[in-house]
Amino acid sequence: MPELVVLTEQLLAAVPGGTGRYTWELASALAATAPPGWEVRGAVSRHADPSAAVIPGVVGPRILPLPRRALVAAWERGVPLWPGGDAVHAPTPLAPPAARRGLVVTVHDTVPWTHPETLTPRGARWHRAAVGRATRRASAVVVPTAAVAAELSQFSPGPARVHVVGHGTPxxxxxxxxxxxxxxxxxxxxxxxxxxxxxxxxxxxxxxxxxxxxxxxxxxxxxxxxxxxxxxxxxxxxxxxxxxxxxxxxxxxxxxxxxxxxxxxxxxxxxxxxxxxxxxxxxxxxxxxxxxxxxxxxxxxxxxxxxxxxxxxxxxxxxxxxxxxxxxxxxxxxxxxxxxxxxxxxxxAQFTWQRAAESVWTLHLELYRAVRAGLR
Missing domain, CATH: 3.40.50.2000 (Glycogen Phosphorylase B;)
Incomplete structure (x- = not known):
């Protein structure tokens, strides 16, 4: 059975914030709209208590072998620690190095460039680097608005295709x-x-x-x-x-x-x-x-x-x-x-999580078919 892995690490953050809500809602909707034969599984770094990342309808989460800081450092250095699955969706810029299997990363905003003073200096640097890796190495990038797509093309252009997929209401x-x-x-x-x-x-x-x-x-x-x-x-x-x-x-x-x-x-x-x-x-x-x-x-x-x-x-x-x-x-x-x-x-009424999930599935299935064709 092919598997889409969603990195649900943000749900374990001290303050999950809006990206935590996005992670929960999108993962739930992806599970509810999964194509026949597909399974959606969460994945997180090693935590003493990963229960906050348990999402109804989503299998897991799978626990990766490294704690969060070590995992972040490994992926920053290009260590090919794949979280499993035939496709991976990263709902935040925390993502593994690209692999032959499809990797799609959601980039929520360009604040690290447009308003860096509203982040910690370390946070601004990390996000600029992580978004840069996504636009250079991921199979595709999802953004929530055309405004972010335009700004991303200015501040962090790359070969990854950028797709606008809006959010929804719970x-x-x-x-x-x-x-x-x-x-x-x-x-x-x-x-x-x-x-x-x-x-x-x-x-x-x-x-x-x-x-x-x-x-x-x-x-x-x-x-x-x-x-x-x-x-x-x-x-x-x-x-x-x-x-x-x-x-x-x-x-x-x-x-x-x-x-x-x-x-x-x-x-x-x-x-x-x-x-x-x-x-x-x-x-x-x-x-x-x-x-x-x-x-x-x-x-x-x-x-x-x-x-x-x-x-x-x-x-x-x-x-x-x-x-x-x-x-x-x-x-x-x-x-x-x-x-x-x-x-x-x-x-x-024009924005629903079902519609968002269906758009994301279309993207992942296209990449999955392309990868499978390349393996033949």
């Missing part, structure tokens, strides 16, 4: 949560009745410092700000920033990491979602909010503009006044907002 958002469950989640999380919401890891690239400043401004809507996401790198202290900008502490609610089921409730109760990122490769929270009928204000980062497709309200990056004004527009103009919500639902 099944947990497909139906509204039971009302009793929603009330319990809202009470457990101490959610306000109405609020401005942001979703994502708290790190410099997400523009959350600008959002806090915007919400403290005199043109901002008089609502609490709720942020759902774990603390990331960079030491961004949003409570200290709120105090500096005179945003009352009761108007800032930090939820930390929340489950997908709880996020479904948090999203649906929001008055508006703010996505003020300096740079993104796709912007999953934007798509998820549009899918459940929540209006969106987003920055002018090219990928966010592309994904929103005109269904969101635009604000300039790093501009707190522009962001506050955009949020106010959404809340003060219900007729215009209703039109945007309807447009957002239509736009989000």
């Amino acid at each position: 099944a947990v958002l497909a139906a509204a949560p039971d009302e009793a469950i929603a009330r319990r989640v809202a009470a457990d999380l101490a959610l306000p009745d109405r609020y401005v919401l942001a979703v994502g890891t708290i790190e410099p690239r997400k523009g959350l410092d600008v959002l806090v400043e915007a919400m403290a401004g005199r043109h901002a809507p008089d609502l609490p700000l709720v942020i759902a996401g774990p603390q990331g790198w960079g030491g961004l202290d949003l409570r200290a920033l709120a105090a500096r900008h005179h945003l009352p502490p009761e108007r800032l609610r930090l939820l930390g990491r929340v489950s997908d089921a709880d996020l479904a409730v948090v999203l649906r109760r929001a008055a508006v979602l703010a996505v003020p990122s300096l740079a993104e490769g796709f912007g999953l929270p934007l798509l998820e909010a549009m899918a459940v009928g929540v209006p969106v204000v987003h920055s002018d980062a090219p990928a966010l503009v592309e994904v929103a497709g005109g269904a969101g309200v635009l604000a300039r990056r790093r501009d707190a006044v522009s962001l506050a004004g955009a949020l106010r527009t959404v809340l003060d103009d219900p007729e215009r907002t209703a039109v945007a919500i309807a447009a957002g639902r239509r736009r989000a």
